[in-house]
Amino acid sequence: MKAPIRVAVTGAAGQIGYSLLFRIASGEMLGKDQPVILQMLELPMEKAQAALKGVMMELEDCAFPLLAGMVGTDDPMVAFKDADVALLVGARPRGPGMERKDLLLENAKIFTVQGKALNAVASRDVKVLVVGNPANTNAYIAMKSAPDLNPKNFTAMLRLDHNRALSQLAGKTGKPVGDIRRLIVWGNHSPTMYPDYRFATIDGASVKDAIADEAWNKDVFIPKVGKRGAAIIEARGLSSAASAANAAIDHIRDWLLGSNGEWVTMGVPSDGSYGIPEGVMYGFPVVTRDGRYDIVQGLDIDAFSRERMDFTLAELEEERAGVADLLQ
Ligand SMILES: NC(=O)c1ccc[n+]([C@@H]2O[C@H](COP(=O)([O-])OP(=O)(O)OC[C@H]3O[C@@H](n4cnc5c(N)ncnc54)[C@H](O)[C@@H]3O)[C@@H](O)[C@H]2O)c1
Numbered sequence: 001m002k003a004p005i006r007v008a009v010t011g012a013a014g015q016i017g018y019s020l021l022f023r024i025a026s027g028e029m030l031g032k033d034q035p036v037i038l039q040m041l042e043l044p045m046e047k048a049q050a051a052l053k054g055v056m057m058e059l060e061d062c063a064f065p066l067l068a069g070m071v072g073t074d075d076p077m078v079a080f081k082d083a084d085v086a087l088l089v090g091a092r093p094r095g096p097g098m099e100r101k102d103l104l105l106e107n108a109k110i111f112t113v114q115g116k117a118l119n120a121v122a123s124r125d126v127k128v129l130v131v132g133n134p135a136n137t138n139a140y141i142a143m144k145s146a147p148d149l150n151p152k153n154f155t156a157m158l159r160l161d162h163n164r165a166l167s168q169l170a171g172k173t174g175k176p177v178g179d180i181r182r183l184i185v186w187g188n189h190s191p192t193m194y195p196d197y198r199f200a201t202i203d204g205a206s207v208k209d210a211i212a213d214e215a216w217n218k219d220v221f222i223p224k225v226g227k228r229g230a231a232i233i234e235a236r237g238l239s240s241a242a243s244a245a246n247a248a249i250d251h252i253r254d255w256l257l258g259s260n261g262e263w264v265t266m267g268v269p270s271d272g273s274y275g276i277p278e279g280v281m282y283g284f285p286v287v288t289r290d291g292r293y294d295i296v297q298g299l300d301i302d303a304f305s306r307e308r309m310d311f312t313l314a315e316l317e318e319e320r321a322g323v324a325d326l327l328q
Pocket residue numbers: 010011012013014015016017041042043048089090091092093094110130131132133134135157158160161189239240241244
């Protein structure tokens with residue numbers, strides 16, 4: 001039997017938490033032979049703590065053989081103690097008519113507190129995924145608030161955008177979604193993101209050549225993927241939850257267990273690749289293996305792509321400037 005992995009989940013009694021925890025406990029994230037200990041954080045309000053208690057009762061009632069322990073708490077120092085993986089989900093979601101960056105000042109404070117707590121008590125190799133919006137800038141804040149941890153271990157979720165783009169391409173080409181490789185979503189988890197299928201293949205053949213429709217790319221595909229979160233809110237009255245939880249599982253599974261040479265999109269602190277200034281938390285194509293990721297190198301950036309990549313970068317730099325005071 002393997003030693004259990006400690007997985008901290010914040011916002012555990014929220015919508016995404018409810019779609020996420022049961023799948024983690026059943027082994028879908030870290031493997032069917034990997035025991036886990038769930039360390040769940042919720043707000044110190046009576047209602048949130050009661051809801052968390054209910055979720056823990058349900059987890060218990062599933063009798064998951066891989067669930068080796070549970071902690072429910074309102075204290076980040078308890079939730080992150082020795083955590084190997086931290087899924088930072090807890091934050092306010094946007095409602096209809098809002099942009100994710102409208103949440104910035106309200107949610108940003110959460111990530112300074114949690115970054116500091118991770119810095120103090122988490123495993124020195126903790127792998128952090130920020131889901132709470134605006135995800136890239138919150139991940140940047142958490143990273144900067146945890147100076148003793150490896151900055152490369154802080155990531156933001158763009159996997160939902162990546163998965164959304166895959167499904168749009170499958171629909172357009174009529175091919176199975178699982179056959180599409182080498183897709184990228186550059187930049188911010190916001191409508192400025194740049195989903196890029198110039199290098200994508202299906203069964204080895206070029207997706208771009210198969211579609212051969214630049215107008216569809218610019219006028220349908222890019223805006224549709226970028227605005228999908230808003231479309232879900234419009235339809236459901238609530239922001240995406242099951243698909244977000246699914247993407248979080250995909251992100252952590254691939255990071256820890258490897259992407260088998262395939263490209264996946266992760267929001268990671270830039271190392272300067274593709275002219276993106278160092279430290280900016282930016283969506284890049286990466287290949288993952290054994291708990292590490294490498295940004296795919298050497299891709300040609302044409303003028304249209306450069307413009308899109310710089311546009312989403314400018315938004316991230318603006319968001320970063322907006323929280324500079326919090327990081328002093
Ligand atoms: N990156 C992505 O692709 C993506 C996708 C979907 C949603 N999101 C974001 O994820 C976040 C959560 O969404 P949701 O639908 O689960 O929201 P929700 O309101 O249903 O749940 C959030 C939970 O977090 C808790 N919480 C708030 N502040 C907390 C804190 N400081 N510590 C611990 N818990 C805290 C709340 O009590 C609540 O239970 C939102 O910011 C949403 O916009 C991101």
